[in-house]
Amino acid sequence: MARLRLVRGNTACAYGALSAGCRFYAGYPITPSSEVAEEMARLLPRVGGVFVQMEDEIASLAACIGASLGGLRSMTATSGPGFTLMQEHLGYAALAEIPCVVVDVMRLGPSTGFPTAPAQGDVLQARWGSHGDYPMVVLAPAGVQEVFELTAAAFEVADRLRTPVVVLYDEVVGHMMEPATLPDLSELVASGTWRRPSPPVQGTYLPYAYSEGTPPPLVSFGEGTRYHITGLIHDESGFPTQDPGKVGEMLRRLNEKVPEVPADQLHPEGVATEDAEVVVVAYGITARAARAAVRQARELGVRAGLFRPRVLWPSPATALRELSGRVGMFVVAEMNFGQWAREVERLVGRWAEVVTVNQVDGTPLSPRTILERVLEVSSPVPSTAAGRRIS
Amino acid sequence: MQTRNVLVVGVGGQGVLLASNVLAAACLARGYDVKKSEVKGMAQRGGAVVSFVRYGERVHSPLVERGRADLVLSLEWAEALRWAAYLRPGGVLAVDLVRILPPAAQLDHRTWQASYPAVEVERLRQAGWDVRPYEASRCAAELGDGRMANVVLLGAVSRELEFTVEEWEQALREVVPEQVVEANLRAFHAGRELPLASVSPGDVRRPAARTFRVEVTASWCKGRSCGICVRVCPEEVLAFGPDDRATAASPDRCTGCQLCQLLCPDFAVVVREEVAVG
Amino acid sequence: MIPDVRGYLRENRMPHILCPGCGHGIVLGALLRAVHALGIPQDRLAVVAGIGCSSRLAGYVDACTLHTTHGRALAFAAGLKLARPELVVIVLTGDGDGLSIGGNHLIHAARRNVDLTCILFNNAVYGMTGGQVAPTTQPGWVASTAPYGHPEPAFDGCALVQGAGGTFVARSMAYDPRGLQAILTEALEHRGFSYVEVLTDCPVYFGRYNRLGEGPELLWSQKARFGEVGQMLRDKRFVTPDGTAPAGRVEGLRFGILHRAERPEFTHVCWSQVRRGGDP
Ligand code: SF4
Ligand code: SF4
Ligand code: SF4
Numbered sequence: 001m002a003r004l005r006l007v008r009g010n011t012a013c014a015y016g017a018l019s020a021g022c023r024f025y026a027g028y029p030i031t032p033s034s035e036v037a038e039e040m041a042r043l044l045p046r047v048g049g050v051f052v053q054m055e056d057e058i059a060s061l062a063a064c065i066g067a068s069l070g071g072l073r074s075m076t077a078t079s080g081p082g083f084t085l086m087q088e089h090l091g092y093a094a095l096a097e098i099p100c101v102v103v104d105v106m107r108l109g110p111s112t113g114f115p116t117a118p119a120q121g122d123v124l125q126a127r128w129g130s131h132g133d134y135p136m137v138v139l140a141p142a143g144v145q146e147v148f149e150l151t152a153a154a155f156e157v158a159d160r161l162r163t164p165v166v167v168l169y170d171e172v173v174g175h176m177m178e179p180a181t182l183p184d185l186s187e188l189v190a191s192g193t194w195r196r197p198s199p200p201v202q203g204t205y206l207p208y209a210y211s212e213g214t215p216p217p218l219v220s221f222g223e224g225t226r227y228h229i230t231g232l233i234h235d236e237s238g239f240p241t242q243d244p245g246k247v248g249e250m251l252r253r254l255n256e257k258v259p260e261v262p263a264d265q266l267h268p269e270g271v272a273t274e275d276a277e278v279v280v281v282a283y284g285i286t287a288r289a290a291r292a293a294v295r296q297a298r299e300l301g302v303r304a305g306l307f308r309p310r311v312l313w314p315s316p317a318t319a320l321r322e323l324s325g326r327v328g329m330f331v332v333a334e335m336n337f338g339q340w341a342r343e344v345e346r347l348v349g350r351w352a353e354v355v356t357v358n359q360v361d362g363t364p365l366s367p368r369t370i371l372e373r374v375l376e377v378s379s380p381v382p383s384t385a386a387g388r389r390i391s
Numbered sequence: 392m393q394t395r396n397v398l399v400v401g402v403g404g405q406g407v408l409l410a411s412n413v414l415a416a417a418c419l420a421r422g423y424d425v426k427k428s429e430v431k432g433m434a435q436r437g438g439a440v441v442s443f444v445r446y447g448e449r450v451h452s453p454l455v456e457r458g459r460a461d462l463v464l465s466l467e468w469a470e471a472l473r474w475a476a477y478l479r480p481g482g483v484l485a486v487d488l489v490r491i492l493p494p495a496a497q498l499d500h501r502t503w504q505a506s507y508p509a510v511e512v513e514r515l516r517q518a519g520w521d522v523r524p525y526e527a528s529r530c531a532a533e534l535g536d537g538r539m540a541n542v543v544l545l546g547a548v549s550r551e552l553e554f555t556v557e558e559w560e561q562a563l564r565e566v567v568p569e570q571v572v573e574a575n576l577r578a579f580h581a582g583r584e585l586p587l588a589s590v591s592p593g594d595v596r597r598p599a600a601r602t603f604r605v606e607v608t609a610s611w612c613k614g615r616s617c618g619i620c621v622r623v624c625p626e627e628v629l630a631f632g633p634d635d636r637a638t639a640a641s642p643d644r645c646t647g648c649q650l651c652q653l654l655c656p657d658f659a660v661v662v663r664e665e666v667a668v669g
Numbered sequence: 670m671i672p673d674v675r676g677y678l679r680e681n682r683m684p685h686i687l688c689p690g691c692g693h694g695i696v697l698g699a700l701l702r703a704v705h706a707l708g709i710p711q712d713r714l715a716v717v718a719g720i721g722c723s724s725r726l727a728g729y730v731d732a733c734t735l736h737t738t739h740g741r742a743l744a745f746a747a748g749l750k751l752a753r754p755e756l757v758v759i760v761l762t763g764d765g766d767g768l769s770i771g772g773n774h775l776i777h778a779a780r781r782n783v784d785l786t787c788i789l790f791n792n793a794v795y796g797m798t799g800g801q802v803a804p805t806t807q808p809g810w811v812a813s814t815a816p817y818g819h820p821e822p823a824f825d826g827c828a829l830v831q832g833a834g835g836t837f838v839a840r841s842m843a844y845d846p847r848g849l850q851a852i853l854t855e856a857l858e859h860r861g862f863s864y865v866e867v868l869t870d871c872p873v874y875f876g877r878y879n880r881l882g883e884g885p886e887l888l889w890s891q892k893a894r895f896g897e898v899g900q901m902l903r904d905k906r907f908v909t910p911d912g913t914a915p916a917g918r919v920e921g922l923r924f925g926i927l928h929r930a931e932r933p934e935f936t937h938v939c940w941s942q943v944r945r946g947g948d949p
Contacts, residue, residue: 024752045947050751050939054744055777062741062774063748066717069735070752092738193943221733222753224712228679228728230736239682239728613689622885649671653846656694656884657684661673 002183009147009173010077013103014039015182016151017075021194022101023049024072026063028056028082031115032171033105036077046185048193057082061089064100069229071195071220073155077103080113083122084129090164091130092231095254097208097215099158099196103151103167105174108362117362118171120284123339126166127313133251135258137165138313139266140283145180147173149265150310157262159196162215168312170335172285172364198223209236210253260314268316269308270323272298276305278329278378281320281344283309285364286333292367293333293374302378315343324348329377333357333370353377394447396455400474401466402491403440406541409566410464411442413545416562417554418446426453441474464548466527466541467491475515483521485548487540488588489528512590523547524588530581539578542567546582556583602665603647605629605639611659612636620651620660629660674701677711679731686725690884692843692869693723693790699846700759700788701730703853715756717746719771721763722797722871723790740771743778746785747935754936757857760787764805765795768824772804775826775864779835781935782861788853789826789864792871800874811878830864831928837863838928843870852926861934868922 007015013036017025025040037053044051049072054060057078064074078086083104093100104126108119126138137157141150147169154165198219205225209216219225232240233247241247261267271294273279278297282290287308297304307323307330309316324330330352332341338356345354357373359365399411411427418425429442443455457476462483465471471486478484515522525547528540542563549559560576567575605628607620614635621629621637629651630640637659639645651660678701687693704714714732718724720739727734733756737745742760750758767775767789778785794812795801802812802819805826809818831838837859841849849867856863870876872883881887 024748026748042947045939045942045945048943050943052747052751052939054747055773058741059744059747059774059777062737062744063751065737066735066745066748066750067752068748070749070756072752074748074752088738089741189946220753221715221735221749222713222756226711226731226733228734228736230728231738232736611684613684616883617689618883618885619690647670652671652673653698654695654844655698656687656691658675658678658694658698659684661675662670663673664670 001187002181004179004181006177006179007144007182008035008175008177009141009144009169010035010105010175011039012144012148012180012182013077013151013167013174014043016148017073017101017155018043018047018049018188019148019183020073020152020155021191021196022073022075022155023047023193023195024064024067024074025049025051025076026054026060026067026074027076027078028054028060030057030079030082032107032174033077033079033082033103035174036103036105040075043185043188047188047191057085058089061086061093061100061102065089065093065096065098068098068100069218069221071198071222073099073101073159073194073196075101075103075155077105079105079107079115080109080122081111083125087125087129090136090166091132091134093164094130094134094136095132095231095233096229097162097218097254098164098229099155099162099218100164101151101154101158101167102164103169106168106170108171108360114362116171118173118285118335118364119360119362120170120286120335121339121360122168123312123334123336124342126168133255135161135163135255136313137161137163137258137262137311139165139167139310140312141167141169141173141310142284142287142308143173144176144178146310148180148182153263153265157266159218160214161258161262162218163258168284170285196220198225201225204237206236207238208234208250210257213253213257215257258314260311260316260318262311266310268310268319269306270319271306271308273305273307273323273327275303276327277303278331278374279305279307279323279327280331280333280370280374281307281309281340282333282370283312283340286335289365289367290333290370293370296367296371297374297378300375302374304374304378312340315340315347317347320344320347321351324351328352330354331357331370331373331377333365333373335359335365392447394445394450395462396460397444397446398455398460398463398474398477399442399444399466400463400470401440401541402470405440405466405491406538407440407442407466410466410541410545411444412566413542413559413562414444415446416565417558418444420558420561421554423447424450426450428453462548462551464544466544472515475518475520478520480519481521483523483548483551484515485523485525485544485551487527487544488524488590489540524590525582525585526588527582527585530585531578534574534578534581536574536578539575542575542578543582543585546579547585549579550583601647602643603645604663604665605642605645605651606661606663607637607639608659608661609634609636609638611657612655613657613659617656620655623650623654625650671702672705674698674705677701677704677731678729682729685729687722688796688871688873690872691722691796692792692871692884692887693726695843695846696723696788696790696849696867696869697726697729699849700853702850703857706850706854707857709757709857713755713757715746715749715753715758716761717742717749717758718761719763719766720797721766721790721795723763723792723869724761724766727761740766740769741774742766743771743774743785743787747778747781747783750783750785750936751939754784754940758785759857760785762787762789763796764789764791764793764803764826768804768826768829772829775830776833779830779833779862779864782834782836782932783935784860784862784937786853786856786859786863787865788856789866790869791826791866792869792875793823794871794875794878796871796874800871800878810875813874813878825922826866827864827923827927830862834862834932835864835928836861836930836932837926839864839926840866840868840922840924842868842924855926859929861930861932
């Protein structure tokens with residue numbers, strides 16, 4: 001029976017994975033994500049799964065992809081430097097269309113940075129960190145319960161779209177404890193070693209023969225179907241091709257396969273946006289401060305609202321554009337120097353004003369800072385303080 | 392009793408070790424002490440293999456000295472000649488008249504018939520040995536599996552040895568894989584009925600010529616800029632055709648060594664033995 | 670007669686893309702004969718490869734084949750083997766792939782003793798990128814990035830893997846296809862991490878830069894020096910067609926099965942923990 005417990009975000013992440021049937025974890029220790037690995041090391045053998053600590057992050061994601069091909073839902077978790085090392089294999093999984101889940105618990109700054117401090121600096125890397133054009137799904141939970149739910153959802157999306165899914169949250173979400181409803185271990189134990197079912201294959205399996213915009217279900221290695229997978233550009237059969245027609249077609253389909261809302265529970269959240277004149281856009285831990293700021297602004301008579309994406313990539317273009325028909329001012333609050341704000345600007349900048357509030361100093365954005373910015377931009381006299389206009 | 396010395400010899404792939412294992416198992420079934428040792432040739436197939444079996448009340452060394460063997464059981468003619476010198480005067484040489492040509496034994500690849508020793512039973516008999524030629528391979532082939540020639544020959548000599556039929560059968564059941572026990576028992580009993588091959592004095596037999604077919608898949612061959620098979624063939628069988636693909640220009644010189652097949656990096660060459668019809 | 674093993678190939682994808690006279694295909698032939706001799710069903714066979722000329726061979730084997738990223742094949746293979754212990758997983762890697770960019774994965778796969786058969790094609794050069802030095806290039810040998818002779822010493826991959834804890838370590842060469850097959854057969858049968866380094870030749874770059882001739886010359890010189898090809902060779906030296914050894918011949922490389930040990934196999938240990946429900 002599921003029950004309410006006081007747990008950390010990183011623990012909820014492990015439970016979310018296990019409840020979705022994840023039975024393989026390969027990872028490398030790194031702050032502030034290590035608790036995910038520790039929970040998985042403790043829990044996986046009890047629920048019929050395998051944990052392995054690899055030699056580095058590159059090997060970790062490689063092992064996940066290999067295990068996924070073997071039919072086990074697979075996951076790894078890391079933070080900035082490790083996430084950077086994983087980029088090649090994120091691109092590989094995207095091109096080879098092998099499902100896997102990567103959790104990035106963001107720390108501050110480039111390089112080793114400030115490992116124990118929260119930030120939201122990997123938002124663009126999560127989308128574009130690997131080379132070439134490829135699709136990417138990035139989920140951004142804002143609390144412990146949502147870490148559980150979105151991690152579980154990540155596996156469903158990964159399998160259905162045959163693509164890597166990144167679960168992106170920051171150090172505060174990873175480490176804070178709050179009540180969350182998680183399944184009992186006994187339920188997970190009962191489900192045992194779950195394997196992704198391989199559909200029966202008639203004739204030759206064409207692992208990349210799309211129908212209606214999605215690839216066919218993945219057949220696991222060892223199920224009696226022999227086929228080839230490569231990180232080279234390939235045709236429907238999975239073998240390399242250099243035919244410009246096929247290359248172009250394959251990449252176009254690949255890059256178009258992820259819908260804006262990849263699953264029902266992944267719609268963006270809107271708070272008080274119906275009559276809003278100014279909308280704060282925020283995700284992850286920042287969304288909590290933004291929620292409070294919006295409430296306080298309303299108390300002060302400013303018609304403020306909150307737009308909180310659960311999916312950062314692909315960006316919720318339809319929902320944002322719809323909003324921009326009614327709202328003239330967007331305030332994008334982030335713990336970076338405006339990474340996702342670029343996307344908001346791209347999507348709504350033609351119809352609305354987009355300003356930012358940024359804080360990158362190792363402390364979470366406070367409601368007060370966001371509120372000030374909201375009041376500032378909604379007052380008749382523009383100020384030149386903290387934020388800046390995106391150009 | 393006096394310790395008995397037996398050699399089982401043949402070429403790789405003939406089942407020398409199996410035959411000697413059966414003999415050793417029969418010894419144990421009878422309650423004898425037994426020692427066994429073997430020397431295997433380098434090559435997987437075609438190399439010489441010899442197994443020494445010594446048995447009696449009490450046996451110390453596993454090795455048999457030249458001129459001391461009571462019995463040489465040879466699964467192949469040329470090997471019989473090679474090991475006959477291990478026999479004591481009057482010792483028994485039981486030999487299958489099959490003739491296998493290991494590539495290494497062919498000194499002159501093109502005229503290899505001359506390099507293979509002729510079957511001259513009489514000459515061996517003049518040397519003072521009790522020579523018993525059998526057509527064991529032919530018998531095994533008639534039973535449906537030529538690989539059981541070793542057990543057929545064992546059956547043939549079993550009549551000369553002190554073990555009972557039950558002991559032999561027990562030994563076979565222990566040694567051969569379960570799924571072929573019945574077939575091997577049939578081969579053994581066929582061997583017990585097998586008459587001596589009729590080799591008249593002066594009957595000099597030569598092995599039938601083997602012929603090979605060299606097939607090159609032209610579309611896989613990378614031609615002169617590779618050239619490995621053409622250059623490596625010891626008999627100069629292969630050459631390049633006008634399409635710059637390797638081809639068997641002089642197929643009748645092929646000795647079936649398969650170096651070309653082993654060394655073609657493109658899987659373009661396959662050598663097959665032509666099975667003579669009629 | 671040695672069998673025709675082309676049934677293990679995806680014949681519709683042949684001929685393969687490797688250069689004329691490249692030694693790699695010979696190694697694949699020996700591997701397929703070993704697989705055939707052991708009667709491994711194709712449905713139980715997985716071939717995982719990295720990036721480089723030799724790694725491209727994976728795509729020609731009619732099995733479950735996975736062509737991965739540069740240097741990382743062993744990590745992918747470890748994940749696959751852990752998920753599917755019943756598969757026979759063969760890893761094809763080159764000297765650059767396995768010993769340079771992927772060296773870390775090699776030593777850790779050996780240390781863990783994952784039941785993989787890793788075949789490392791050592792041609793002492795980066796072929797696919799145009800003839801640059803590899804970690805196996807001997808000092809003095811010429812490559813496109815060592816035009817005046819390589820200033821660095823080379824790795825001994827076998828010693829490295831043995832030191833890291835590999836439980837089956839062997840070295841053979843493309844020009845000894847029968848001996849190679851025998852070693853590969855034992856490597857495939859070994860339960861644990863097996864490493865077989867195979868010396869092969871890249872006539873297009875290595876042979877040309879070092880003036881050693883083309884495929885047949887490299888082969889011919891071996892044959893001239895060692896007599897019958899097919900006997901286990903104790904050493905490999907690069908010999909010019911007239912039989913004189915050029916500067917930079919390899920000293921001290923050992924051949925054959927160099928090390929064998931019994932240690933618990935990783936996949937087995939992991940799944941034993943699972944069967945015990947996590948109890949130690
Ligand atoms: S070795 Fe093979 S590829 Fe080379 S020339 Fe001969 S048949 Fe052609
Ligand atoms: S098998 Fe091949 S190498 Fe040997 S003789 Fe025949 S053609 Fe020549
Ligand atoms: S570049 Fe060298 S190693 Fe690569 S395929 Fe060509 S000959 Fe072989």
